[in-house]
Amino acid sequence: MYVEDFKIRCDKCNKMLTADRDFFDKGSKFCRCGNTIFRSPSQTLRICYNCKCRIIYKEEVACPACGAPIAPDNSVLPDSVKEEVYRDANEILDTKFVREGDVERAKILFKSIIGYKDAGACAKDCDKKIADLKYSIVYYKAGVKVISAREMYRDACRTDYAGKVEDAIILLKDASQIFSTIGMYEDSLQRVDECNKLITEYKATAEKFNKEKEKKDKKRQRYEFMKKMKIAGMIALGVFCIIMWAFFKYFV
Ligand SMILES: [Zn+2]
Numbered sequence: 001m002y003v004e005d006f007k008i009r010c011d012k013c014n015k016m017l018t019a020d021r022d023f024f025d026k027g028s029k030f031c032r033c034g035n036t037i038f039r040s041p042s043q044t045l046r047i048c049y050n051c052k053c054r055i056i057y058k059e060e061v062a063c064p065a066c067g068a069p070i071a072p073d074n075s076v077l078p079d080s081v082k083e084e085v086y087r088d089a090n091e092i093l094d095t096k097f098v099r100e101g102d103v104e105r106a107k108i109l110f111k112s113i114i115g116y117k118d119a120g121a122c123a124k125d126c127d128k129k130i131a132d133l134k135y136s137i138v139y140y141k142a143g144v145k146v147i148s149a150r151e152m153y154r155d156a157c158r159t160d161y162a163g164k165v166e167d168a169i170i171l172l173k174d175a176s177q178i179f180s181t182i183g184m185y186e187d188s189l190q191r192v193d194e195c196n197k198l199i200t201e202y203k204a205t206a207e208k209f210n211k212e213k214e215k216k217d218k219k220r221q222r223y224e225f226m227k228k229m230k231i232a233g234m235i236a237l238g239v240f241c242i243i244m245w246a247f248f249k250y251f252v
């Protein structure tokens with residue numbers, strides 16, 4: 001028996017489908033008949049006493065594989081089957097890159113054998129794990145923003161470009177806000193401080209760059225003005241010379 005063996009029944013065409021990652025991660029699955037089956041909290045796992053088929057359904061149904069009637073709950077299952085379910089659930093949690101959907105699957109398995117060993121406590125742990133996974137994704141995304149901001153800042157310092165520093169500040173503000181929404185997770189609060197410190201530092205740099213640019217602009221303006229004055233002066237001198245030349249030629 002493998003952990004992907006969950007079966008769901010389409011309530012429109014009555015066909016049995018495999019409850020795969022779509023069903024657990026996205027919470028819904030398309031049936032070929034055009035129906036969408038949504039995962040609901042009231043759905044439970046029934047295990048066929050006869051062939052051990054696993055069905056996720058709301059009502060008591062016959063086993064889709066062998067046709068044997070399935071009990072309304074799994075309490076009548078022999079311990080050997082419960083042990084198998086218990087082992088499968090732990091196996092899912094032991095895999096390297098566990099996703100939210102995987103933990104959901106394990107939780108359904110544990111919940112289906114509550115009363116057997118510590119299955120009840122394990123199901124509760126799954127809830128905590130799911131919350132942690134959600135936080136970790138958010139935490140990771142905010143972390144990536146900080147890294148990008150730092151890279152942007154380094155680039156900006158090479159080119160003295162204030163605009164890029166300002167973009168980095170926007171990223172940091174985003175990251176800081178995200179970290180503050182997951183407050184108690186890991187070192188999120190420290191990360192908020194880190195972001196705010198960087199924002200202060202970057203703002204000072206942006207201001208410095210802006211001032212330098214202003215200075216340079218003024219210098220250039222002055223230089224261009226002087227150049228124009230020089231040309232005007234030369235033209236005036238030229239005109240004066242021609243007049244003098246004409247004067248001397250015709251009147252002297
Ligand atoms: Zn269908």
Ligand SMILES: [Zn+2]
Nearest residue numbers: 048051063066
């Ligand atoms: Zn069966």
